[in-house]
Amino acid sequence: MRSGYFKEHYDGLIVLTDSPTVKAWVLLLLVALVAAPFLLSNFVLSYVIIILFTLIGALGLTVLTGFAGLISLGHVGFLMLGAYSYAIGVTRLGLPPELALVLSAVAPAFFGLLVGLPSLRLHGLYLAITTLAFSYIVSAGILAGGQFTGAGSGIMVERPTMLGFDLSSDRAFYWFCLLMCTLAVLVTLNLRRSSFGRALVAVRDNDIAARTMGISLVRYKLLAFLISAALTGVAGALMGMYVSIVSVEAFPFLLSIEALAIIIVGGLGSVLGAVLGTIFIVTLPEVFSTLMHGVGGALQEVMTTSAHEIKSVLYGLAIIGFLRFDPRGLRGIWHDIRQAWVFWPLRY
Incomplete structure (x- = not known):
């Protein structure tokens, strides 16, 4: 179990990561991304x-x-x-x-x-x-x-x-x-x-x-x-x-709102937050559309005729929701999950 993050040299403060585990996961992710076209x-x-x-x-x-x-x-x-x-x-x-x-x-x-x-x-x-x-x-x-x-x-x-x-x-x-x-x-x-x-x-x-x-x-x-x-x-x-x-x-102007939603939902000032926020915001309308098509009826018709307006509403709700309940964004949530995993069972 890790007991701290003390760095002895300045190089350790600016290096992207000094964790072999993180390097292994990043390498695995890159391999998966390169192979994605053959699987998707x-x-x-x-x-x-x-x-x-x-x-x-x-x-x-x-x-x-x-x-x-x-x-x-x-x-x-x-x-x-x-x-x-x-x-x-x-x-x-x-x-x-x-x-x-x-x-x-x-x-x-x-x-x-x-x-x-x-x-x-x-x-x-x-x-x-x-x-x-x-x-x-x-x-x-x-x-x-x-x-x-x-x-x-x-x-x-x-x-x-x-x-x-x-x-x-x-x-x-x-x-x-x-x-x-x-x-x-x-x-x-x-x-x-x-x-x-x-x-x-x-x-x-x-x-x-x-x-x-x-x-x-x-x-x-x-x-x-x-x-x-x-x-x-x-x-x-x-x-x-x-x-x-x-x-x-x-x-359209909606793209500017989408960009702001990405960095707010993901976590301001964080590259990881930008990655998580992009995945969340880009897939959010499609996930919502799939759910509405599953429900059918009038909701399905609304998604067909008012997709642009629905996107605006979804982005607004995402921004308000994260600012109200967790301003740290998805990066903060991921940080909590990682800390709970690393320090288990002594996290609490």
Whole structure:
């Protein structure tokens, strides 16, 4: 039985894990994820793909809101910018898919810096409204872009051949999304453990005290927006590849609420929370729809005709429920279960 978590060296404080058990479970999980396309049906595999690129976007919001404490209601704007940057790069500029994918991170990152400027003066609700306005500006700009942006018709995007691998099949595209998601998770985990990540948390907890300690609020807030927007832009590009069309209608405001629901339900400021929250929020409407179809009658008809509204209600209920009964989110619940298992029977 473990008796403590004392670390003798600084390296032990920043390492991802020093537990052989955790390393074994992570390796087993990676093997299972790699083999998943051979075991899952096409329908279930499609949901796993959605979970993977949604998680990348959720990690972007985790850096901004979870680490730095900067509230954003307009993250769908960065998602749109990433998707359109990739689509325009491939179809209009003739860029290779690899360069277009890089562009899908660079373009939102640039606009993230511009949106981050008001964060130097604004806080809380005012900053949230500013980011919300930004998402509507992006949407209006795309619709006014004419043939270059596709306006209201959107841009058709084929799944490319990336780094010599044909991504046209769901199986190949799943593995590519798994690779990108794994890289995003590793980047976010290491970011949180670095001096940069600790500075972001200091800004979140008390920006006045952080500035007194020599932390540059200008630098760290802008970098938080930059990194967050870049990750979200990549998620938008993957989303565009998956649905094969990029249009404004595919990026409703509900996606911003979904992203907030993910990090709140999963647990603010936690990469594990982002993973658990993404799985919970993405599968919640489908689980609820299955239950309603099992009941049948009028409820089944409501799910068919008002799916968008039902999603909004479910996300709202999930946010309210976790904030009321367990603000730590799913990560806190998982922590309690793990502690009970590790210290049993001396937990209580």
